[in-house]
Amino acid sequence: MEIIIQPNADAAASLVVKMVEQTVRQKPNATLGLATGRTMEVVYDKLADKHASEGLDFSGCSTFNLDEYIGLPAEDVNSYRYYMNELLFKQINIDLGNTYLPNGVAEDIDAECEVYEQRIAELGGIDFQLLGIGSTGHIGFNEPLSALRSRTRAKALTPETREQNAPMFDNDLNVVPKRAITMGVGTILDSYRCVLLATGKAKASIVAQATEGPVTSMISASALQLHPRCTIVVDEDAATELINTEYYRWIFANEPEWQEFQ
Numbered sequence: 001m002e003i004i005i006q007p008n009a010d011a012a013a014s015l016v017v018k019m020v021e022q023t024v025r026q027k028p029n030a031t032l033g034l035a036t037g038r039t040m041e042v043v044y045d046k047l048a049d050k051h052a053s054e055g056l057d058f059s060g061c062s063t064f065n066l067d068e069y070i071g072l073p074a075e076d077v078n079s080y081r082y083y084m085n086e087l088l089f090k091q092i093n094i095d096l097g098n099t100y101l102p103n104g105v106a107e108d109i110d111a112e113c114e115v116y117e118q119r120i121a122e123l124g125g126i127d128f129q130l131l132g133i134g135s136t137g138h139i140g141f142n143e144p145l146s147a148l149r150s151r152t153r154a155k156a157l158t159p160e161t162r163e164q165n166a167p168m169f170d171n172d173l174n175v176v177p178k179r180a181i182t183m184g185v186g187t188i189l190d191s192y193r194c195v196l197l198a199t200g201k202a203k204a205s206i207v208a209q210a211t212e213g214p215v216t217s218m219i220s221a222s223a224l225q226l227h228p229r230c231t232i233v234v235d236e237d238a239a240t241e242l243i244n245t246e247y248y249r250w251i252f253a254n255e256p257e258w259q260e261f262q
């Protein structure tokens with residue numbers, strides 16, 4: 001794992017966008033794992049810009065999102081399908097038929113989860129998985145005590161997560177879904193590469209616990225310490241509770257892999 005600290009949220013998102021760009025240019029038929037949440041909005045905005053101004057080509061790519069609320073159909077403005085269509089898919093030249101999210105209104109949720117895993121496997125696995133982090137330490141919707149080897153399944157959301165996401169539902173907690181389908185921690189760990197983006201002071205404590213603390217199912221993001229190729233990108237605000245920052249900064253400034261990202 002490496003931790004890269006950028007001066008502000010915009011620079012952190014730009015760095016993540018460069019990593020996505022590098023992946024897509026090296027492998028035009030890449031399978032991308034995508035995340036939702038407020039942190040990702042600027043990433044998708046910048047990817048749309050790259051497509052519009054530099055012709056970054058997504059026509060050969062496939063995507064799998066981490067999660068979807070159970071009970072929200074694709075047309076619901078709060079569904080993650082709606083979010084992805086509006087913020088990214090309609091803004092780039094990806095074939096909508098190659099964009100996958102779990103179906104939150106599937107009649108048989110277990111079967112839906114199984115098919116989702118099968119589809120990922122059929123496409124050869126996820127080349128690049130983008131991740132955010134929730135205040136409970138979740139990646140996707142893997143709430144505390146998610147098994148470190150879990151696969152795509154239904155998960156109950158914690159009251160804290162429902163509160164964190166309530167602003168998108170006009171702050172009406174009653175309408176925030178109670179369950180979601182999420183890729184498992186094991187599914188995420190199977191990706192070839194993963195990048196977690198966290199910005200802002202509110203994420204500082206959970207980022208430090210997940211990266212410099214012990215691996216524990218209480219904080220699903222800590223499982224990323226087991227991933228062979230994982231990068232955590234943070235801004236200065238989200239880095240305030242990290243201990244070993246001097247070393248992380250040295251790595252980013254000196255390691256050959258990061259020279260093209262300076």
Ligand code: GLP
Pocket residue numbers: 035036037038039040066067131132133134135138139140141161165
């Ligand atoms: C949701 C998503 C997560 C995301 C998290 C963080 O709960 N399921 O994948 O990481 O939000 O959201 P934000 O970026 O808004 O803080």
